[in-house]
Amino acid sequence: MMKQQPVTVKAEKMQRMKHNGKVYLRVGVNYANGGKKVLSDPGFKVQLKSAGGSVFDLVPEDETGASFKIQPGQKRTIYYLAEVPSKLKTDNMMMQFMLEDEALKMTLPVKTFKLPSVTADAPAADYAVKKISVNHLMIETQLKSASVYAENDTGKWSLQFRVKNLGEKSLKLPAYELSIHTNEGYSIPVNAKALANVTLKPLEEKLIDLRADVPLHMKQNMLQLQLTEPAVEGKISFPTAHYKIPYAQEGRSHLGSENIIENDHGTFGVKLSSYQRLPWGDGDQIAARISIRNTKALTVQLPELKAQVKADMRDISSTAQIVIPNDQTTLAPNETVELYVLANVPYSYNFNQLRIELQESSGEDVTRFLSLNTRAVNNVVNQVAAGDSYLIHTPGKKAEVRERMSTVYQDSSSNLIYTELEMASQETRQSMQAQLVAYYKTPDNEYYEAEANQSSVKTSPKGKNLVTVWSKLPLNVNTSQLVLYVGEGVAGRKLTDLEEESTEVIGSINTVGLALNPRAIQPATNLGNVELFPYKLSITRGEARLSEGKDMLNTVIHYNLIRNGDYETGEYEHKLIMEIIDPNGQSTEKTLTLGTDLFIGNNKSYSITVNNNFRNNVSGGGVRINLYDEFQGRRMLIGSQSYPIIYEENQVNKPDSD
Template sequence: MREFSKRTAVLLLSSLALVQAAGGIAVPAAQAAGTQAAASTAAAVKINPVTMAAGVTAAIEDINIWPQSGGNILAYTLKITNNSSSTVNLQRYFSRVVTPGGSVIPGNPVTADATKKKIAAKNSMSITYYVNIGQTKSLSGVKIAMYVWDAKSKGYLKHSGSFAIPAAYSNMVATGKSLDTKMNDIPVTASAASLELYKYGGKVYAKAGINITNKGGKVLGDPGYTAYLVTASGTAFELALSSSQTGYKIQPQEKKSIYYLTEIPAYLNTTNMKLQFTQKDEALKLELPRSSFKLPAASTPNLVVASGAVKKIVVNNNTVDTKLTGASVFAEDATAVWAFQLQLKNTGNTAVTLPAYELAVKSAKGTAFPVNAKGLSGLTLKPMETKVVPLTVEIPLQVEQSSLQLQMIEAVTAAAGTDGGTSGTGDTGAASGKLIFPVAYFTIPYTLKADVRSGQEYGATNQYGSFAYSLQSLQRYPWKNDDIVLAKVRITNTQAVNLTIPELKGALKLDTDNLSATTDLLMDKEAAVLAPGKYADISLITKIPYTDEFSNVRVNLSVKSETESIPFLDFSTTSFISSVDQLKRGDSYTISGKGKNAAVQENKTTVYEGSNYNILYTEVLMTSAEKRQSKMARLQAYFKTADGQFYEAKVNQSDSLAIPGGKQLVTLWAKLPKPASTTDVSLYVGSGVTAGRLSESGEEATGFINVASLPLTPRAVVPANNLQNVVLYPYTLNVLTSDASHVEASDTVTLNITYNLTRENSYDAGESEHKLVLRITDPFGQSQDKVLAIGTELTEGTNHNFAVSFTKNLYRQITGGSYKLTVYDEFQGERQELGGQTFTMRFIPLPKVEDEEKETGK
C-alpha cells in the first residue's frame, strides 16, 4: 500500500469473482429501469460464456470504467478455460469493445498479463484487458466481441460471440452486501463499513471505511491500490490511508476495518457516495479501475469526551482506551498553567505504535493553544499495557478557563491525487498537503490546583508509575548573608510493583521569583528504585536575600533531559514556614543518610570573654551509627541567641574515617558582641551540602540540610585550686611536683615540673586550636607567661620533666617566699583559667666569706 499519495488505498479486489459455476458475470436486476438502485437487489442476470474453439470457452469476470482526463478507461477481465487435451495458444484469440456509438476498439492486455501466452490442457487463466473508450461514461450498451484467428475468414478473424452488458448492470457492491474476491491471490470478503464527516478549522473532512476478512491461509499484505471517494455525480477525491493503519497486515481468518481520509468542500452533496479502488499500471501510465462499494449514509460522530470518560480509538485494528486525568490549574503571573495526563491502555492482543498526533487546548471562542505531544506520537503499547503521558499548557488568564477542551488531532499527509488531486469531472478535491483530522475533544474539568498542605499525602500518576507525595517540611534558616529555603518532599510507592524514580532536577519558585537556576536537589541515589510501600525523601534547596518575604512556594520536579522538559511532579503551597526541629536540652541530634547515620550530643559549651567581644565555644561528640567504617557527615551550624540573632559557627572536624560506634569531637565557635546574651543560646546544626550532595572532607559547603535546633548549656569554667587534673580536651595534665629555685643575687628563677600528660583516645578530633599557657607568679606578685606546645615541649606519658627559666633584675632581691603556677586555655587569643597552685620557692644562698675561711682553716 502506498503511504498516502503513494500508498493511499487498499484493497481489494483483483476481480469481482461473481462468476460461479454458470461461468458468467452476475448482473443485479434493476428495481427501476436505468437506476443505480439495481445494485441493492439480490436477483442476478447471467451472461453466458462464449465458445472460442472445441473445448475452449471465454467468460467475462469483471468490467469497470474509470474516468480520466485523456479518455475514460474500460478494463475487463476474461477467464479462458481450456478443457481440451492440448495446449491453447492465446495469440489466436482476440477481443474488441463495441461502444454504444458503434466504435470498435481492440482490447490490450495490461502489463501484468502481457506475458500470458498459452494455457495448458485442462487449465484456465484470467487476463485483464483495457481500452480507452473516450467520453463513454456508462457500461450500458457496451459489448465485448470475441474473435478467433481464421485464415479463411474475411480479415482473418472469425467472430465467435459477444458479451452484452445489460443496462441494469452495476459494478458497485451495494450497502450491506459483501464481495467475495481475491487480493494478492488470497481469497477475501469485503464490504463497505462507514462514511463519517468531521468539521475542524473551518474545513470538512470525510472518513470512509471498508471491512476486509482474510479467508486464506496466508497473511494478507498490501495490494498497492489507490482509493477514491466518488460522489453520485462522478466527482472523485483521492483518499489518504489513516496514519494509524499504515503498513497494516491482516492475519488468516482475521477481519479488519480500513479507513481513508480526505478533505471535501463544505457544500458537497454526500448522498449516494461510493468508495472506488484503482490500480496503477506504471508501464502504461494508466489507472485501471477495480471494485467499488456504495457507502452508507454519511454521519457526523460526536467527538466530545465527557470529563473522566474513556474514549476508544482504533489503531491498526487495536482498540486503545484513552482518558484525560489529573487536570489541574494554578495562576502564575498573567497565565493559567494547566497540567493534565493522557492515560492510554492497549486493550488489544498485539503491540501498537501510536501515529503522529497533534494536541491543542481550545477555548470556547475557538482559540487553540498548542500542547507538546512529543511523548504521545510514536508511543508503543504492549497488549494490556497502560501508559501515562503528562501534558502542560499555558493559557492567558483573560481566556475563559471553565470551558476548555483538549483536542486530539491526527496529522495525515493528504493524497497527492491525480490531475491535481481530482478525477472525474475535474472538481477540486484534496490537494497535496496535510490533513488535520480530529480524533477526540476531551472536556477539561476546571479544578483549581489544590494547595498542598504540609504533612498531608496526595496521589499522583505519571509515565513512571503511581505514587503518593507529601510535603514533609518547608524551612527557612540562615546561610551567610542569605537565607536558605528548603522544601522536603516524600515520594511513596503505592503500586504493587517497583517504582523507578528517574534522575530528577528541581526548581523552587517563591511568589513570582523563579529560582530554578539556583535550586539544588538532593536525593539518595540508592533510593531511586522503590519497592511497594517504600519511600524516598527529596530535598530542594535554594538561597534568597534574608530580607525577602514570600507567601507562595511552587515545587517542580522534572526529569533531567538535554532536549526537553519532562514533568514528574509539580505543586504549590502556601503552608507556613515550619520551624526546624526543636530538640530538648540534653537530647541528641540525629543524622540520617546512607553511610552517614550518626548522633550528635553537646559535650561542653563555654564563653571565652574578651575585652572587645566574647567567643561562644561548643564541643559536640559525634557518634557513628554505621556498621561499617564510614565518612561522617560534615557539620555546618549557626548559634542563635535569645533575641533571635544568628552567628555563623566555624567548625573544626576530623577528616578521619569513623569506625562503627566511633566518636569524633567537633568544635564550633563564633565571635559575639559583648552585649549579646549567651544565657539562652541554641545551635542550628545540620549536614553540609556541596553541588547537590552531602559535602565531603576538604570541600566547601554551599549550604546545609536536615537542620535541627540543639539547646546549649553554657557553663563557666571554675578554675581548680590545684594542678592535679587539669582538663584541656583531649588532654589531661597532672602536675606531680614543681620546684622553683633561685640562687642568691641571681636574676634568674629556674622551674622544674614533673607531670603526667594523658590523651583521651576514645574519639577523634581535628587539629587542636587551643593553646596551653603556663603562668608563673613570683614572690613579688609579678607574672610571666609561657606557651607550652603539646607534643614537643609537653609530651604524652608519665613522670616527664619540663624545665624553664624566667629572668628579671628584680629577682636579685629574692630571698625566698612562694610562687604560683597557673594554667590557662587560650583559644583565638582569649583565655580561660583552668587551675592554679601555690608552691614554696627554694632559695639557694651564696657561701659567706667567714664560712669559706673556716672551711679553709680546717
C-alpha cells in the first residue's frame, strides 16, 4: 500500500553505466497503481545496499516531487541513479524504501527489494525495433537501413532512422543528440537537425535520413548509433538507446533494374532507365532517365525536387537540372513517372561512377527523396538505320520521325550539310510537337552542332511537321557517312515550348542516332517539274519578245505553283534564284519568293525585262533560264531550259513589196 492505495512495486532491472569517468548504477522500478486515485510522490527515500554492507542513495533520474503522478490503472517505470565505486561488486544487491518517522525522528525501512543482476547496456540488434519512453508515452525506434561507400580516406555513411508514436496522444520528440561510437572509443557527432521539432500524431511514423563521415582507419563493421536526450543543467544524461550499425556497402544501380526505396512519402520502385552523354555547347551533357513507381495502394503527392550530382569526385550539382516532361506531380497506385536529370561536364573529363541524389527542401531543411549510383556510364544511344524511322514516346508529343532527304550545299571554303526530317504526330488531339535539337556526328566521333527550324503552331492528329536541320562542315569531312544525333529540347524543368520565343534551350533528352542517306541533286533538264519542297513549280511555257530596233528583251514564263498542305513548317529559308542568259551571253538574276513573287495557283505568269545592246546583233535565237535553290548564301542548280525569242519586226521601217 502507498498512501492508502493498492500499488504494486517491482524492481525490473539494474544497469551499470559510465559518464564522464564516473560509474553509476541505474535501477528501473515499475509502479502499478491499482487504486482509484492519482498516485503522487510517496516521499520515500531510496537506498542501494551492497552485499558487503555499503549503502548509496538512489536519486530519481526524472520524476520527483509534483511531477510524480501515476493515474489509476496506469503502470510507469521510474529510474533511480546512484554513483558507486568502479570496483563495487554488484551481486546480491538490495534496494530499500525508507520513510522518516517524525515522532521517532528516525528513517525507518518500509520495503526491501532484491535487485536483479546487472544487465549490460546492449545495443539493439541489426535493424531491430527498440521501444523507448518519452513523457510517459511509448515510441518505437529502429535503425531501418545503413550503407557506406569510400571516398578518399573516409567512409561516407547513409542511415535511415524510423520513429513511431505508439501512444494515443500527439507527441513532440525531444531534440535528441545522435552520435556514432567506434570500436576505437571515438564519438563522431551526427547531424540530428531532422529530429528537431518533430511532432508525431498517434500511430504516425517518420523516416529520418542521417549522414556521417567515419575515417576509414576505424573499423567500419563495429559501429554503433547512440541516441541521447538533450543535456539539461544539473542532470546526468545517459544514452537513451544504442543501435548496432550493420556493415553494408552502398548498392549500385544497373540499367533497367528496379530497386525498392522507402521515404516519408511512401515506398517506390526506382530504376535507372537510360544514360546518355552527348555534346552540349563546348562541353558534354549527361542525361539520366529515372523511373519512379508508386508501389503502395494510396496516391502519392510528389514533392518539388532538386538534384545533387557527382561524377567520380567532381561535384557538378551547380549545372544539374530535373526535367519532368509531362509536369506530373501525383502518382496513383502502381503508376510510374519518368524524369530526367541533366548535368554538364567538360568533354575531356572521363569518369567511371555517377552518383545522383534527388532532394526536397523545406526552408533550410533538406531531405533526401532517393539516391542512386552507377558505373553504367557507357553512352547508350539508339541507332536508327538509314531510311528507317524512330518514335518519340513523350506523352503529349508522340510522333514518328524519319529522314525525308539530305544533301550538301558546296562552296570553296566548306560544305553545308542539309537534312529535312518528317515528324508525323501520333497524338489523337492537336498538340505542340517536340522541339528537336541536333548534332551531326562523323565516323571519327567529331560532332558538329546543327541549326534546326520547325513550326511553332499546334499539329493536328496524324498531321506532319517538316523540320530542316543544317550545319557547316570542313571540306575534309566525308559527308556520305554522317549520323544525325537528334533529341528533344528542354528548358527549365520541362520540354521546350515552341510558342515561347524567349525560351532558352538548356539541353536535350531521348537522343537517337539517325543514319543519313545524303544524295546529290541532279538538275532537271527542263523546268516542267521543279521541286523546292514543300513547293512544286511547273513552268508550262516561256518565251522572250524582242522588238526590232529595241534593246529591251521581255521574258515571260507561264507556270503552276502548288504547296504541299500536309506539312506544317517553320520560316521558309530557301530562295529561288532565276537566272536568264540572253543571246549575248549576259546573265541577269532575279531573287524570287515563293508565294509572294510567284503566286500559288495554276495558269500564272511572271515577266522579267532585260536591257542590253540587242538592236545591233540579235534578231532571233533563244534565252536560257536556270533555276537555283539558294540556302544560307549557297546555291544549287535545280533545273535549266531554253525558250525561244520571238523577234517582232518594225513594220514602219519595212519597205513595200510593190
